[in-house]
Amino acid sequence: MTMRRHKYLIAVLLALALVATACAEGDAETTTTAATGTTAAPGTTAAPGTTEPSDVTADDFEAGDLGGIFIGPGEAVKIATLQAISGANASLGTDQVRAVKLALEDKGTINGHEIRLAFEEDDLCRSEGGTIGSQRIVSDPDVVGVIGTSCSGAGVPASKIVTEANRVMISGSNTSPVLTEAGGVAGPAWNEGYYRTAHNDAVQGAAAAKFVFEELGLTKVATINDGDPYTQGLTTAFEVNFEALGGEIVLSTAVGADDSDMRPVLTEVAAAGAELIFFPIFQPAGDFVAGQAKEVSGLEDVELMGADGLLSDTYVVLAQTKGMYFSGPAVPPTAAYQDMIAAYEDRFGEAPIQAFHAHAYDAAMILFAAIEKVAQVNGDAMFIDLRDVRDALYATDYQGLTGHVVCNEFGDCADPIIQIFQNTDDTPDIAAVRANRLAEYVPADLGQ
Amino acid sequence: MTTATVGKKRASRLNFTNLFRWVVGSVAVVVIFYGSIKSVASGRLSWAQWRDLMVFGVAQGSVYALIAMGYTMVYGVLRFINFAHGEVFMSGAMIGYFVADALNRAGIWNEQPVVSLLIVLLVSMTTATSIAVILERVAYRPLRGAPRLIPLITSIGASFTLQYLFRGLFGAGTKAYPPMAAIQGKWIIFGIPILKSQVIVIGSAIVVMAGLYLFVEKTKTGRSMRAVAEDPETAALMGINVDGTIVKVFAVGGAMAGVAGALWTLVFPTVNFFSGFLPGIKAFTAAVLGGIGNIFGAMLGGVSLGMFESVGPSLVLGGYEVPAFNQLKDVVAFSALVLVLIFRPTGILGERLAQERG
Known part of the structure; x- marks a missing residue:
């Protein structure tokens, strides 16, 4: 009977996973058209009288081989977190979600577009959580990138799902060599489009x-x-x-x-x-x-x-x-880190509760920097080519809280x-x- | 179809089944013996360490046995598995934590260890008993007379409901019991140094189970429980209040789970909303291993399962130099279950049912 209980659960989860994957794939292919569909009709995107209805659409931009994300006037740039926020390892993920929120507030806007944390998924510190959470995130075609996961075990499936949906994933605390490299050889779970600011x-x-x-x-x-x-x-x-x-x-x-x-x-x-x-x-x-x-x-x-x-x-x-x-x-030895801790305590009422908040902050910041660098601006609208985002992240050279963040070809960006x-x-x-x-x-x- | 052909068919099928049993059985026995002998002969572990492993196994197993009481008694009376029983166990341990924490803050915890432990035990028992009784009233009594699958599914629902209720009320974090100085260290029992916490666990479990046995065999309430288990309709005709008796069965099962919850936290002093799941599954396994519906079976099954888990990986897998074999203790425990069920489909002592009821 106990096995049967598991089987039912697994069957239901698999069915949901199939649906989610199917949606995600469909969405990824039709990202540009879907965006056109929702934003092309004048008057639906902007409140009347506040902003001039824009006639710029996704069709005005040339998308690379991974497609792109069109952000209409007044729309937000969406990012997501996938972190361990419940259970025995909740400290590990909560600490990083808070850091991402601080980074988001510090950055403010990208080319006048608000940045929105559209998903705060739970990676459960397990591969199941990584799978389900990342599928939920990529089912939204407008999410540019994911800051996560907390645990390498969740990172293995999540890295595959997120990068196959053409988005990028940057982790502040995955440290397993399998996700990037060991001794100059790509790890078995390495994917293009996966980066980390944590050490290997x-x-x-x-x-x-x-x-x-x-x-x-x-x-x-x-x-x-x-x-x-x-x-x-x-x-x-x-x-x-x-x-x-x-x-x-x-x-x-x-x-x-x-x-x-x-x-x-x-x-x-x-x-x-x-x-x-x-x-x-x-x-x-x-x-x-x-x-x-x-x-x-x-x-x-x-x-x-x-x-x-x-x-x-x-x-x-x-x-x-x-x-x-x-x-x-x-x-981190940087002075900027001291300021971040002060802001953290001020905002959340306690000192940081784990060791990776600065890494998650840097992860969010290099994602914002990459988006800002590659965004094609036309009037109030903006287009983000996903191939350009990947390339920009691999070219990251950033002075962060954790030190000098430079990504290598396997996505290891830490200054460990x-x-x-x-x-x-x-x-x-x-x-x-x-x-x-x-x-x-x-x-x-x-x-x- | 004539009776003769049916008989013939059955005979040939039996032969095949027997053959299969003997092949599996002989292979298993050879594998186990060869592994054990190699393991012992290698001298990797000293005799004292083997002995310690056995004591750990008995301590763990006696907690399983206490939880298994709830499964087996409810099965005996209602013929369904109350999957929410693991959560009843967790509820006792969880509420016990808040009391222990309060006692610790008040400085009583280490000043008056015996009193504190008794208070935690009482609170844990009361909580678990109440939850079990409420569960019976809300989730199972309205389904009395429904097909057996219905209460089974309901119990799975009740299990999740309780888990997430506790998560909602007390948060998802793991709560650590305050350490108690008085139960650290070892006592020498019959010349064997045993951890104090384990002595308490094994001793309490024996006392409680003996009490349960006397209660079921010697008291009037116990007799009515056995009568309802035997045949509820006839028992009702004889003037036994069947619903009342069933409530008492749940209450006793819950109290056992409460004791188990308090004892468990002496050995593993943490609790979270999910803590009941695995011990619940293990205790259910123990009940099946011993023969479900059978109180002695549950005791024997619990202790056996604890021993398989504790000694099995080192003894059998260690002999074959399997890497990282301690990770496989659940494999060993459930393989043991499968082996026992192949030879004794009704468990070690057999189901104790008067007759098969529909």
């Missing part, structure tokens, strides 16, 4: 490995992933680099993202003789690993290390995470600085943890 975990894994081996002086490490592309990519990068440094990976294992009983896997870790457990997973599984580690015989003195997925306000406050190390993106933090009894919240920095690495330190 090839860098983070190397930084974490170097810290453990050189600063902590530990040589025996167990890694735990949960099968998600982010966690697998990061543990793999860690393992390769740690072994290259001369360390030993005594156990490389995995748990289910929904598991709560971690004692069996921790017993295996104890049997393998690990001195440190590197578990770059998510909540709530991360809560249980940290909570149960000290209860398993043989792990009383083991060191725990997580990564940026756990570097959130809801995780570092847990009693069992005191003493843990975290790798994650640097607190990885820092290692420690959560102690003296760090009551996420801001304090991120201020308690033990080490900092840039790719040059890591031979990359």
Whole structure:
């Protein structure tokens, strides 16, 4: 019966997905004509008396091979977010949605057109959420680009769906190498039109490995992933680099993202003789690993290390995470970042709750800059060629909050600085943890 | 068609089924034994670690068993699976969290651990019992007499309703119980160091289940429950209030889920609106494993399932050096279910039904 319950759900979701895809494809092909249909009739677009009815239509513009989006007089430029905004990882996505809103307010308008956040979809931090959310977004033919996803697992399907609908997607926190590149080779989930302002975990894994081996002086490490592309990519990068440094990976294992009983896997870790457990997973599984580690015989003195997925306000406050190390993106060194934090606190009533708000802000900003650069303006109307948007994003050279944002041919745009933090009894919240920095690495330190 | 041909057909089909069973069974037994022997012989885990794994399994399993009581008792009386039972369990744990949090703020939580735990237990039980009774009144009683599929679908609807009601009321975030110093660390029981929280879980589960057994077997209410399970029409003719008895069955099942909710949070001190789903599915599995409708079966099924999950991956898969085998613990648990059902289609102890009712 339980299987049947799942089957029904899956069947319904698949049916909806089919409908959504069919709509999306149809819409993408007819983007220009659909826009013409709605805007060509004078008097329907603008309120009488306020704006002169424009006679410019989508037909006045030449669209490239990916089509384009026509924005009539008084119409808004639409963008979307696809972030983890519910569940155990809500901090990761909420933090970024807020940053996108700040960027949107800071930017104001593009050539006189308001920018509207037309969708705030939930990626659920899973591939299902990435699939459904991105299909919903691309079903609107006027959305130019998506800022998302929060989690690489959601990013894999979303990147494919969004780029196949000819739109662009820029993530502020996907870090898995599969989405862009590893060692100069395109990852299996790489798509043209996907970009990210977050670091690639090839860098983070190397930084974490170097810290453990050189600063902590530990040589025996167990890694735990949960099968998600982010966690697998990061543990793999860690393992390769740690072994290259001369360390030993005594156990490389995995748990289910929904598991709560971690004692069996921790017993295996104890049997393998690990001195440190590197578990770059998510909540709530991360809560249980940290909570149960000290209860398993043989792990009383083991060191725990997580990564940026756990570097959130809801995780570092847990009693069992005191003493843990975290790798994650640097607190941006720019003065503009301080202003952004002040604006964030002012607008949302609390300090940033995760580590990727600045990256999401930069992601939104490079999208706005690209749209502004390629927009073909005719009177009050504007036309955005989607091929030009992609090209403009690949040519991005932008001084952002996170540093110098320059995109390579695989869509990696970050200027990555990885820092290692420690959560102690003296760090009551996420801001304090991120201020308690033990080490900092840039790719040059890591031979990359 | 004559009786003879029917008989012949049935006989040949039985033979094929038997053959299939024996082939699957022998392969499974060989696979399990070979894996286990290799795993144990490799000396990867010490005896103390195997023992710890078993204790973890029993603790986890006794919580499954408590939740499974609700499934099995409702099935025994109404012959349908109350899929919303996992949410009844979650509701107890969730409301318990708010009480625990308040006690912690008031400074009572670590000052008076026993009193605090009892309060949380009582609140959790009361909440779960009330939700179960309301559920019966609102969702199931109007459907009494409808085909069995109808209440089943309703229970799935009730399950989602409760999940998203709790999400709406208390938010989607995970709530962490405050840590309690008194239950950290280990006690030595029969020379074996066992985590205090697990001792409490296993001990309470045994006491509660023993109480339930006595209640069902020895009290008048228990007797009327058994009578209704046996045959509701005849029970009604004998002067038993069938509706009242069914409410009591839901109440007892809910109370068990409430106890399970409070005990679960001793071991896994977090709760969110979705926490009831997986334990609910596992407990349902445990009930089927032991023989649904059978209280002893649910106890045995719960503990077995906990053991399969805890020891199985390391014991069987570890022997074959499967990478990252701990991820596969659900595979092990459900394979065990399939194997048991192939040989005993009605579960380990068998369904305890007087007769098949329509």
